[in-house]
Amino acid sequence: MSADLAPVGSSLLPAGGRTLDRERARLLASVLAPGATSASLIWLPGEPSTKARPRFSEGRTYKTAEDEQAEARTAWQLRRAFRKPWVGNIALGAVFFRSDRRRVDVDNMLKHICDAGNKIAWEDDAQITALLGFAELDAQHPRTVVVVCRHVSSLDRTPAPAAGRYGPRTVR
Structure with a gap:
């Protein structure tokens, strides 16, 4: 294995407990968004939440009450870290420290x-x-360590300027 493809697991995860979370976050940000000058680090204490499968009833889709409550708790914790929503491209990384070995999908x-x-x-x-x-x-100490930073990508997600009341102006 070449040096640039060497595994980083031992330096990024998981040993060391919560005292190394800030260092893990810094390394995670450097992998996600090389060259990013700043990153927001958010700790979400407790068992990491997961997105439940959507439920279907009477021709409509809905979330369970438990899923809505978990999302509201996480939103409240994120609201404490962000005064207003970021615009443009974003890199998001998370380390989910679970209290047991139960199988839960990382993507959820x-x-x-x-x-x-x-x-x-x-x-x-x-x-x-x-x-x-x-x-x-x-x-x-189950928890989630979340890192959010600006991301440079050829796929620009910066919102287009508002077109105005009657749409874009055309010049004749």
């Missing part, structure tokens, strides 16, 4: 964070152009 835990951050940390989760998640075990 990431989707929970993505949906909870809509209109709070970012306008819409379509702005997330880099996404990375890890599931780890920490039976004593």
Whole structure:
């Protein structure tokens, strides 16, 4: 294995408990958005939440009450870290420290964070152009470490300027 493809797991995850979370976040940000000058780090204490499958009844789709409550709790915690939603491209990384070995999909835990951050940390989760998640075990201190930073991508997610009341102006 070449040096540039060497595994980073031992330096990024999981040993060391919560005292190394800030260093993990810094390394995660450097992987997600190389050259980013700043990143927001958010700790979500407790068992990491996961996005439940949508439920169907009488021809409509709905969330369970438990899923809505978990999303509201995460949104409240994100609201404490973001004064207003970021615009443009975003990189999102998370390390989910679970208290047990139960099988939970990392993509469902990431989707929970993505949906909870809509209109709070970012306008819409379509702005997330880099996404990375890890599931780890920490039976004593379950938590989620979230990193959000600006992301440079050829797929620009900066919103277009408003066209005005009657649409874009044409010059003749």
